[in-house]
Amino acid sequence: MIALLTRDLVCQDAVELVTDYLEGALGRRARRRFERHLRGCVNCSRYLEQIRTTIRIAGRVEAVELDADTRDGLLELYRRFHGAGEAPREQE
């Protein structure tokens, strides 16, 4: 195991560690080893950067607009909760 951790990573293994790396789930040694690989490997650095870009773009996905019927129906539901009967103990 120690030998495994000190040996250099190869790209094909490094790419499988990107998420654990980004999640902070790698142990200290494994993280150092991964970072050492990145310093020497422009391709894997690029791969990691592209995963980051992918995450950033996913964060920009916008919701579709709510259609008016659905909204009206839900507001009706809310009024029923607060008007006629069904309301759970009101007040704060």
Place this chain on the structure above:
Amino acid sequence: MARGDDELVARLRAGDETVFAALVERYHPRLVRFAVTFVHEWNAAEDVVQDTWVALLRGLDGFEGRSTLQAWLFGICANRARSAFLRQVRTVPVDTAGPTVDPARFGPDRTWSDPPDSWDDVDARLDAAKLAPLVLAAIEQLPAAQRQVVTLRDVEGLTGNEVCRILDISDANQRVLLHRGRARVRQALENDMREVP
């Protein structure tokens, strides 16, 4: 929004319709998109989310702010969707093993033979908002479990802990699903960029 959750809940309890309207506006479409990953059908997903709002209103008094309102909503939705789905046929697509990058892209020494292209010029040329629909389409192609995790983490911006609780999965499992899902979405972006010069 997390900071103001207490106040929002208080206003909901007091019958402030504008708060409910704003919540519905913001989350209903997102919840439907999430629910459909469980029930695989838009009508069923709409029903699940309707149930979710009812459950939210019924549960308002019990909301203690231990999670954010957003995480609470997605949690209710996941529970409703799971039980709705159990009533349907159960098929669990499995994709938890094997490499996430095509082995053909590495040489015999297992270093890149077909490395990722630079996206620098792409980043400069296209803004994230324009690529978002492409990413969404790729997310929608993912196997359900990956799609759920990627949607909650990367689209909704929830934390790993929140996602584990909402989906009732382990941290390790969450990471594997996230890893596989993100790799596929990155690949879809790359495919698109290689097509369009």
